[in-house]
Amino acid sequence: MMDETAQVQPSAPENERATPAREKESLSTPALSRGEITRQRILEAAEAVFGELGYYEASISEITRRAGVAQGTFYIYFRTKRDIFVELVRDLGRRLREASAAATAGLTDRLEIERQGFIAFFRFAAAHCSIYRIVEEAERVAPEAAQEYYQSISRGYARGLRAAMEAGQVRPMDAETLAYALMGIGHFLALRWIVWPQLSATAGPAVEASAAARQSDQSAEQVLPPQVFETLMEFITHGLAPTLPSSSPSTRDRAGSSPAERGQEANPPEPQP
Template identity: 45%
Template sequence: MSEAPRTARGERTRRALLDAAESVFAEHGYADASIVRITERAGVGQGTFYLYFDSKLEIFEELVDDLNRRVRHAMTERATEGMTRIEREREGFRGFFRFTAEHPALYRVVREAEFVSPRSLKLHYSRIVEGYIEGLGTARDRGEVGDIDPTVAAWALMGIGEMIGMRWVLWGADGAAGADADPLASGTSELPDEVFEQMMRFIENALQARPGEGPSEGEGS
């Protein structure tokens, strides 16, 4: 693996290569993407590429990791200590859908990782779900949500976000995939408010504590 850049200029070049890779992998898929296409999109020479990455596979795996870091930041940046679990869910989903609208390549890149780099795919989902499990477990102990299995709930919520985002953000309001000439999906848009509210209503009903369910023993007193 190539060493991390040591200068601000090096960081900018590395960022340009990752941004170019995001577009190229989304437009052409892993098989038809090439280092030449990536460097041309980034505006650098092929020799420069190898100062930062050893291969097409390495930049692909780094791109998955980079998208993962950024989407997790988008999901947590507006959360505050005083929020309830449901309020955190609302902010987290809003951040996720906003990021998806700005980076629709996330969908294609992550799906390709299943075949190109299964390890990267597992890391992507595992890193997102780890914080989810911890947060839901704490909320359950405080009585903010019902007596749920945090692991099952975390994976279910992640699935909801991914499918809702694909249907309304990636495909657009009419539900049709983008034109063949537009692999980034010409329908990409913000999630409609009414869809978001219906989704949150479903999630709130699923997570809410039922009569007789309270904080775990020793908690919340």
Template identity: 40%
Template structure:
């Protein structure tokens, strides 16, 4: 009972949250199957019966945790959002300051995008299927970046006056680099891409004088 709740459990109907380890495994299987189903076929063509077939669970298990296709999609967006966060966070441990942390976060995200190509299709389709989830994902991601920037300014590494605008700028940069170098073209060296983007946010593209 004291274990941390997963993003999916947070997102789901609290009355339908699994109470046993077996229930959690079933929920995980359903979410993983939903990621493949929605990622490959899109929301409209995806079906609950195909999700349970992929998951190897009974149809009844689905309704133990979700009311509808909309409900599992919403839970999946929250789950994906949480998985990105949980994948990126450890990569920032041991970072040498705020700028290095952003570079590590981007590199970890690019690796995640390469391993989970379906994330773009799912999060991007949320703009149409579940706009609140879409907005929530980016709002919370930007808040996390803004908090890191504020800490970097407090530590005197970053200049003052930075906040929400810079956080949205960095997030947009990361999302598009993930699309370009994580999903569309997976050959480019991730460390090289992340390093160049990190140099951009650190010191800009203006040629230094003197």
């Protein structure tokens, strides 16, 4: 999917005791300062609270309670509930782009970049199902943040697709249109096979399967049902092919003439008396 590395957020003040982040850091990620760790804990708590309660029901007191910090500490990093909400949308977008960039680093074949990028996206969606509710609410609460979330993904995505077109790996098309089309495919496949099962109280086995996929080292494709992922890749493979398959010529080429011309040949005018 996308393949753009995000910029790291600026360091926050160092005034809290160091606490391990809940998510494993990449081996290549520099060590975080105590202030950065505290800030990240607050953002992670905010992700859980906004994801569960929604923006309007969420409160700063609940966020700080889950983060294990005093309310005064919250205001060192964020001014208001809206401020942390906007920053959370940015943070989720940055982490998603970083996950994709790490998964596709060093790859040059566009189809393999698409495969690994989509795998990274689906794994991220499985681990952060609340991102759907948060970004959807951002369209009403902070539309500029929601717009930037999608645009920051599409810019890098379109840039990679454009480079693949110049290299002859993808047939020439409008790169931005193609980027948004592929983003939409990933969005709705994750919604259907990852987010909805986790939200459904009657989909116990599906929830357990998604949780297992997040917590184990199994193949990333298994986050989605295998046939779903392979159907996606089959569609992308043929959709991005540099040239149309020889078995699928254009409407004119199939018969060597246009439909109107073929109709004239099949139904020649009757001879006049």
